[in-house]
Amino acid sequence: MSAVPAPDAPRVVVIDDTADLRDLLRLALVRGGFDVVAEAGDGLAGIEAVREGRPDVVLLDLSMPVMDGLEALPTIRRLAPRAAIVVLSGFGATQMSARAMAAGADGYVQKGASLTSILDYVRDVVAGGLVRAPRSLSVVPEPPPPAPEEPDQMTPDGPPARDGGDTLTRADARRRPTVHAPDTSEPAHPPVGPHVSSWEALGMAPYGVLELADEPLFRVVYANTVAQRLLVERCTPGTPLSLAAPELAGLVAFHRLENDASFEVVLPGGAVRATLRRTGWSVLVYLDSTAEDVGLLRRAIATTAHEIRGPVAVICGIAETIGGPELDTEQRDRLMGSVARQARMLDSITADLLTAAQIQRGTLRIDLQTVDPRSVVESVVADRYDVTVRVDDPRPVRADPLRLEQMLTNLLGNAHKYGAAPYTVHVRPDGDLVSIDVVDAGDGVPEEFRASLFREFARAHGTVATGTGLGLHVVRTLAEAQSGRASYAPGPYGGSVFTISLRAC
Structure with missing residues (x-):
């Protein structure tokens, strides 16, 4: 049997774009003595729900489509000046709580906290102990900021110069000696055996390899997987470099007579350090990571962690709830359906992460x-x-x-x-x-x-x-x-x- 709210139960509006999490929060709040009067899946709909529902408590997600929580928060505060607004988000507490409090929130709950701790926290807010003097509830303490790192210094060594002026075709590449990875302190791949062709070895390199004809237009002869990703536009053999990367083409022209010339350049796919090598008839350009790529990766990891935390929070909350004797068959079926949906979402995220890694390493x-x-x-x-x-x-x-x-x-x-x-x-x-x-x-x-x-x-x-x-x-x-x-x-x-x-x- 579902719990029936008391007539004087605090009225709650839940605003979150994950329907499964709203369902779980509704169940937990009703069991905890609250009356969930409305739900919404984005900030704009949440404003209307608050306008009509006149709640005592608002649980508000930050990351939502149409209008996010930070945009909606000031309007919700004006519509419900006496309500306790608790922000619920997967972003780290130190990262977002100050912004939420400045916009009018009374408290901050990090997704992944147990349902019991969330209910206790909301009760404290409603009791008045935390209203307008907020603190945040976080499952895991935030780590201290990492110390600045120096970008890896990698000086790629080019493949042996080719004799003659013939064009490198796939058939020719298979007959040529193996091209080895750059000399680094820790090789990115195991040694390439003699059964692997130069073509395949270049394709698997963890850095960009671009071969250009040594002529004024610098036509592309070959671009491996990482180089294609950095240039964004597909570079088929014969494409002038200026069409794919004008800034890089200008710098290559400037340094074309300098073997081992190295410079930084911003490509459509990110900032890189380019190093030139000359062969008998072509220019090899090695494209390696810069410190900005490291920062981009860190931001991507943080955002991916946020995306994963949402489904994990739902699954953990259901695991905490499913054993309750008061759940009826319909509620159990609904919760198990939520588990299946959130598990598929996690599978989709991890599949994309794996595929992106395979794309970058050339192993797709x-x-x-x-x-x-x-x-x-x-x-x-x-x-x-x-x-x-x-x-x-x-x-x-x-x-x-x-x-x-x-x-x-x-x-x-x-x-x-x-x-x-x-x-x-x-x-x-x-x-x-x-x-x-x-x-x-x-x-x-x-x-x-x-x-x-x-x-x-x-x-x-x-x-x-x-x-x-x-x-x-x-x-x-x-x-x-x-x-x-x-x-x-x-x-x-x-x-x-x-x-x-x-x-x-």
Whole structure:
């Protein structure tokens, strides 16, 4: 049996974009003697819920679509001046609590705290002990800031100079001696055996390798996986470097006669240190990390930790709740459904992290098969999303079924996180390709961010960062690895259209 709130129970509004967490909090609060009068999934809807519900307590998430918690907080404070506002977020307490308190919050609870401790904390706030003199409740104390690190000093050694002026083809590369990794204090890969070709060794290098024809246009002869990622635009052999990276092309032209010249340059994919090596007829450019890349990685790790903490908080809360004798069968089934959804979310995040690591190391593997797009779309949509599926092209495609499922899961997850209903997946003909559109009716992608949309760790600027910044980068890279493409276009009537196009069989 569900607990029935007492007539004088404190009224609560819960504002969080994770429906499973709202459900869990509602259950815990009602059991704890509170009356949950309204829920909302974003800051704008939360303002309306507070306006109508006149709560005594507001539990407010910070990271939400449409309007985040920090944006909504001042308005909520004006609408409910006597209410206790407790911010609930996955960001570290020292990182965000001061901003939340300055905006009008009375307390801060870090996601992952036990339901019992959250209830005790809210009771203290309601009792008046913490109102307007807030403190934060955190599960794990924040570590001290790390000491500044010096960027790794890596001086790559180029491959042996090639004799003659012939063009390096894939067949030629297989006949040439193995190219060894740079001489560093700790090799990134085990020694490359004689069965591995120069072509494959360069492709697996953990740094960018770019070979340019020694001519005024510096046409691209070869670019390995990391170099392609840093240049963002695909550099096919024969492409002038100035079209892919104008700043790098200018610096290479300036230093072209200096063997071992080294300089820093900002590429579309991030800041790097470039080192030149000369062969008999070409210029080799090695692209290595700079300190800014380390900072980017740290920010990405922090944001990914926030994304993981949400599902973990739900699963831990359900584990704490599920043993209660007062739960009925319907409530237990609902909670177990939440566990399945949050576990799938964790699986999606970890799959993207693994895929991104494989992309950077050049070890991504694709198992191409003949695949029916309809069956993959229906398996992704089933039991997870309220989506309309429309199939206007029955042709099979040449694809990796698991990778296609990963791409569709990412695009549908993005549509639900940043877009708005109704959602549609449309399979349609596109010449010798089959295109799969994922359509939503949200606000669309800001025009100034569209050029960066598929870059690694890219996020639109906002008050609170959400997402790992890897999902769309993984989608595009996987599509291209299957001889396809991924793209974005604004919807004809608003919203977003993300498209995966693959070769028809």
